[in-house]
Amino acid sequence: MLPRLKRFADVLVGARDAGMGLLGRALQSMLAEQHRYQRGTGLDVWAFGEIYRHWLHELRGHTDPVAQTKIDGARFGELFCLDGDTYFDAPVVAFLGGLPAQQRLTLLLVYGEGFEYEDAGEILDVAPEMIAARLIRISASLADRLSARTPAPAAAVVETLYPEELRGSP
Amino acid sequence: MTELSDELLVAYVDGQLARKQTRAVEQVLDQDDVLAARVNALKHAHARLEAAFEAILAGEEMDVSAVSAPPEEGYFISRRGAKLILAVVGIAAALGLAAAGYGWPLSLPGLGSAPQLTPPAPQAAAADNLDNWQDEAVRAHALLSRQTLEVGLESQANYDLVAFQLSRILGADPKLPNLEAQGFRFIRAQALHFGGEPLAQVLYLGEQGGPLALYAMKGGGSDFLTQRTLGRDRHGQMGRGRHLLSARR
Numbered sequence: 577m578l579p580r581l582k583r584f585a586d587v588l589v590g591a592r593d594a595g596m597g598l599l600g601r602a603l604q605s606m607l608a609e610q611h612r613y614q615r616g617t618g619l620d621v622w623a624f625g626e627i628y629r630h631w632l633h634e635l636r637g638h639t640d641p642v643a644q645t646k647i648d649g650a651r652f653g654e655l656f657c658l659d660g661d662t663y664f665d666a667p668v669v670a671f672l673g674g675l676p677a678q679q680r681l682t683l684l685l686v687y688g689e690g691f692e693y694e695d696a697g698e699i700l701d702v703a704p705e706m707i708a709a710r711l712i713r714i715s716a717s718l719a720d721r722l723s724a725r726t727p728a729p730a731a732a733v734v735e736t737l738y739p740e741e742l743r744g745s746p
Numbered sequence: 747m748t749e750l751s752d753e754l755l756v757a758y759v760d761g762q763l764a765r766k767q768t769r770a771v772e773q774v775l776d777q778d779d780v781l782a783a784r785v786n787a788l789k790h791a792h793a794r795l796e797a798a799f800e801a802i803l804a805g806e807e808m809d810v811s812a813v814s815a816p817p818e819e820g821y822f823i824s825r826r827g828a829k830l831i832l833a834v835v836g837i838a839a840a841l842g843l844a845a846a847g848y849g850w851p852l853s854l855p856g857l858g859s860a861p862q863l864t865p866p867a868p869q870a871a872a873a874d875n876l877d878n879w880q881d882e883a884v885r886a887h888a889l890l891s892r893q894t895l896e897v898g899l900e901s902q903a904n905y906d907l908v909a910f911q912l913s914r915i916l917g918a919d920p921k922l923p924n925l926e927a928q929g930f931r932f933i934r935a936q937a938l939h940f941g942g943e944p945l946a947q948v949l950y951l952g953e954q955g956g957p958l959a960l961y962a963m964k965g966g967g968s969d970f971l972t973q974r975t976l977g978r979d980r981h982g983q984m985g986r987g988r989h990l991l992s993a994r995r
Binding site: 578579580582583586587655656657665668669672683684686687688693708711712715716718719720722723 | 752762790791792794799805
């Protein structure tokens with residue numbers, strides 16, 4: 577499971593070394609807070625959620641959290657390289673690099689990890705409907721870009737870094 | 747052209763629709779080339795996303811396998827970000843070992859001191875190594891191999907099946923000792939590796955104390971095993987130096 581957790585952290589923060597740092601800190605936090613694990617919850621669902629919550633927690637400590645979520649395109653692209661090879665799929669990598677972290681993770685959890693919408697929503701602390709809404713918007717946008725069709729205007733959905741219950745009405 | 751929203755098409759591509767809805771969409775797609783092309787574009791996008799995420803995972807697995815590769819000249823050298831990787835692998839190994847109920851520290855053939863009189867207390871031994879726990883965890887992690895996880899837990903209650911699995915891994919025919927009379931219940935066996943060679947670990951639990959672990963490596967011949975025991979029963983009834991895991995033709 578460790579490579580999967582590392583991939584999650586990498587995609588979240590957009591760079592391999594930063595992902596390693598986040599994963600190390602999150603694992604230490606998991607060890608310290610392991611009593612929070614509830615029987616019946618998938619260990620992977622819990623672990624992914626803990627990494628995400630740890631990232632959010634660290635983000636809230638910054639004076640400009642939104643700036644912290646910006647990623648470097650070149651370093652993000654390195655995630656997709658094997659032993660210094662060229663980018664695996666430049667258009668897709670560029671597309672992913674332009675998405676907010678939560679949307680990158682939504683794609684990773686559903687299409688990379690194969691989670692159901694409910695589990696992905698539990699990890700990212702949003703409703704399954706929000707996961708579905710993100711996937712529709714992102715999938716349509718990527719399909720448009722890859723097929724060179726004129727992109728549809730972005731949907732007016734406001735997303736924040738904060739959990740659903742703390743969020744104001746859109 | 748029939749109007750089907752991207753919302754419905756994405757749900758269809760993701761397999762989120764009920765069977766009846768799926769059939770209805772498929773009927774529409776059979777008759778509408780524009781919508782069929784849109785579905786193909788969505789499927790194509792998803793396939794490329796999956797492939798991109800797989801590429802990341804392949805890189806992570808290469809990093810982890812580089813860390814857990816058999817040691818050369820007694821040291822571990824990672825390819826990239828050695829210290830951070832070792833720290834993370836150490837944490838993960840510590841989690842895994844704690845969950846698996848490992849004895850601690852592990853006994854290795856040809857290394858370490860003579861067998862102890864009582865099973866070691868895992869917490870006490872771990873506390874002694876707090877200052878350097880990452881190194882200890884990485885050493886322990888290096889004993890794990892693919893085979894460790896490939897021996898199914900569901901087979902562990904079956905002595906004969908466990909012996910068969912170990913015989914395939916060790917290349918010899920081990921006879922698992924029954925230690926019920928000594929107060930130790932067989933829990934499980936697993937395949938580790940040391941120096942590139944398979945290392946069998948057989949774990950027992952008594953009424954109290956830490957686990958009793960028997961270790962065996964392939965010895966000098968095709969049917970010869972080298973054994974080492976860590977821990978004894980509290981009455982000291984196991985013969986000193988007695989071979990508990992033996993090979994037979």
